Amino acid sequence: MIGIYLILAFAIALGLYFNRNERVTIGLLLTFVALQTGLTVHAALNHHQHELGYFTYDSLGLLLLVVLSVLTIPALLHSHIYLNEQPAPPQARSIYYASMVLLITAIGAGYLANHIAVTWIFTELTTLSASALIYHHRNKLALEGTWKYVFVCAISITFVFIGILFLSLSMNHAHAEDMSFGNLIRHSHELNPFWLRLAFLFIFTGFTAKMGLVPMFTAGVDAKDKAPAPAGALLSSALMNLGFIGIFRTYTIIANTELKTWAAMVMGISALLSLLVATVYMIKVKNIKRMMAYSSIEHMGLVMLAMAAGGVGYYAAILHIVLHSLVKPSLFFQFTQLYRVFKSKSIYQTGNYFRYNPTGAMVLLLGFISATAMPPSGLFVSEFLIFKSLVQGGxxxxxxxxxxxxxxxxxxxxxxxxxxxxxxxxxxNDAHVPSISPRESLSQFILLASAIYLGLNPPAVLVNLINDCLSNLPV
Known part of the structure; x- marks a missing residue:
């Protein structure tokens, strides 16, 4: 199925790139949604099965694939609304839709990849597709943000590649040439500690660009600011999750060796620095989209801190990733309505939103409560578990x-x-404030309500999937 999915998804992206007919575009997008849903259902029905030798429907990949598929529908829907409200040339629209499909495809395939080199390939593909989205407005600021993103991500992906080379060197005495994650975990006790230490440093540093952690967080902030808000919603959630998967699976290997404490210290330092950076910039930032981007850095710092603490922190990290992926996109989707009212990203030029768009203002208020983990936010539960892991670890x-x-x-x-x-x-001047239908906020209410429900009353299937994700981590 994964082979069929990739072929059809690339074909749909190609069709979107060359097509200029709106009805055909909608048809292709609906076909892709059905394809994405079909892959997710197939993955659930074939849990832990392997395909093509390089893909596995493991619990972590399945869990995040479900989240990605849930986000795909509102992301494409709000993209359609966005492009109708801010008309773009036919070519720019075609490139936008094709890039969105490629980005979702690459993220999904990266989730399911069971080989670090394959993860690296699809991570690089996300850079190319995201760059086209960042440059959508074709102005000087968009060009600056695009080149910055490409430059930083090129360095980061090079770091990951060097890390893979060091990882292969660590296998010299392991009597195994297969670099799949499962095989590396099985032979972790045979890996050379010196090369393994270098491999983790480079791979971790490389994936921080996607996850939004220190030291390579800067490109992601500019990307989320310059890209259209529906694309920013995916960059601030699903793409960050890809960075988490790269780090999580690499850490799982090293956690089964004598280097576990050292690796946890590296992650902990990065987490604390990320929280510090987010705090400093949140105090001074006056750009609404950048404010939401720095909020994402804060949450990724908490996730990595939970991983470093271990114990119940492992569970809390994955739960936090899932809930954040539902909360943060709702804020980015709502920003499209906010911008239509005020025509500005500056906090100084906005205000009294409850008067101009009451339904959207409720989304913004609930999104703030959820993003800051105040009850009844589901993130309150995951953050409480993170704090518990820190207490248990002393x-x-x-x-x-x-x-x-x-x-x-x-x-x-x-x-x-x-x-x-x-x-x-x-x-x-509120004389020409547009009237915005409350229906446009429906998807955001659904996402926020889902985050609350999953946090306060997690179904057994979610708990079991998360626990299965942790099966290869030592207690």
Whole structure:
């Protein structure tokens, strides 16, 4: 099925690139949604099965594939609304839709790849497709953001490639040439520690560009700002999850060796620095999309901190990834409505949103509550488990520092959100404010409600999948 999926998805992307008829475009997009859904159902029915030698429907890949498929429908729907509200030349529309399909395809295939080199290939493909989305507006700022993203991601993917080479060198005495993740875990005790240490450093550093962690977080912030908001929704969730998968699977290998404590320290340092960076920029940022992007850095820092803490933190990290992937896109989807009202990304030029779009303002308020992990947010549960893992590990100083940083972030985030919602904008002419249908906010309410439900009342299938993801990690 994965082979058929890839062939058809690339064919659909090619058709979208050359097509200029809107009805045909909609037909191709609906076909892709059906294809994406079909792959997800097939993966669920063939749990833990292998295909083509390089893909496995394991629990982590399946879980994130389900999230990706859920996000695909509103992402394409809001893309259609966005392109109708901000008309673009036919060629630009075609490139946009083709790039969205390629991005979703590459992310999904990267989730399911059971070989680190295959993960590397599809990660590189996400860079190419995301770059076309970032450059959609064809202006100087978009060009600057695109080149910055390509440059940083090119360096990061080179780091991953070098890490793969070091990983192959660590296998010299393992009597195994297969670099699939499963085989590497089975032979982890035979891997050369020196080369394995270097491999993890390079692979981890490379994937931080996609996950949005220090040291290579900068490109992702610009990408989410310059790309259209529906594309930014995927960049801030599904694409970050691909970076997490690369790091998680590599760490699973090293966690079964004597280097586990050292690797956890590396991840912990990156996590704390990411939280610090997010805090500093959240205080000063006045661009709404960049504010949401730095919020994503905060959450990825918490995820990596949970991985470093271990224990219940492993479970909390995956749960947090899933819930964040439902919450953050809702804010990016809502931004398209916000921009239509105020024609600006600046917090200074927005305000009194409840007056101009009450339904959208409710989304923004609920999204803020959810993103800051305040009850009844599902993220409250995952963050509580992260704090619990720090307490159980005796990391009380780290916990105190994290709580301080999160308090500052909530204050800064809340100050800006409440300015947008309630304080009248200065010099704003509301004579021509567009009327926005409440139906456009339906998908965002569904995503936020799903995050609350999954966090407060996780179904058994979700718990079992997460626990199965952790089966290869030592207690």
């Amino acid at each position: 990391h009380f100083i780290v916990l105190g520092l994290v709580l301080l940083l999160l308090t500052i972030i909530i204050w800064a985030f809340g100050k800006n959100i409440f300015k947008i919602l309630f304080i009248p904008p200065v010099g704003f």
